[in-house]
Amino acid sequence: QLQLVESGGALVQPGGSLRLSCAPYGFTLRNYIISWFRQAPGKGREGVSCITNSGDNTKSADSVKGRFTISRDNAKNTVYLQMNNLKLEDAAVYYCAAQSASSVCNLDPEGYFYWGPGTQVTVSS
Secondary structure, eight states, rough: EEEEEEEEEEEEETTTOOEEEEEEEOOOOGGGEEEEEEEESSSEEEEEEEETTTOEEEEETTTTTEEEEEEETTTTTEEEEEEEOOOGGGOOOEEEEEEESSSSOOSSSSSSOOOOOOEEEEEEE
């Protein structure tokens, strides 16, 4: 079965940092756009950041620009989300997802066909 696995979620204080990782099970990431989404209780799924298969292009939601950075290491078959200066409103379950390679990526969950089970990020003082 092909899927993604997220890791790195934890409890952190406001202003703190976390790095999430996304790794595949059963396939290679290098041929896929990878995006991070999040969902807080009672809210819809929100696109956070995406990166093309080459790593040349990224896109981030306005709410995380300047604080979150998406990157990938195709040699390690892993995509990362570095989250700095975390805020209370960043608390959510974070998911990574994959879609077919392209020169640009998007933050619309439609079209992403591989998903991970999610990792919990809790921001609390």
